[in-house]
Amino acid sequence: MSNKLIYVLGTIMLVMGAYTSKFWQIPTEKIIRILLVTALIIGVAYGLKQLFVKRA
Numbered sequence: 001m002s003n004k005l006i007y008v009l010g011t012i013m014l015v016m017g018a019y020t021s022k023f024w025q026i027p028t029e030k031i032i033r034i035l036l037v038t039a040l041i042i043g044v045a046y047g048l049k050q051l052f053v054k055r056a
Contacts, residue, residue: 006046010039 017031 002046006042010042013038 013035017035
């Protein structure tokens, strides 16, 4: 369930990023970088959480 939630949030973030770049004329590269960093942080945090759950 939590895995689907992460994918849904990621999709929403990508859509929001695309809309904000169009409406506010923000360079897309900057948004992609922010999204990649955010996805990386979420991925690492989720991975560590899963690791601790499996060990326990």
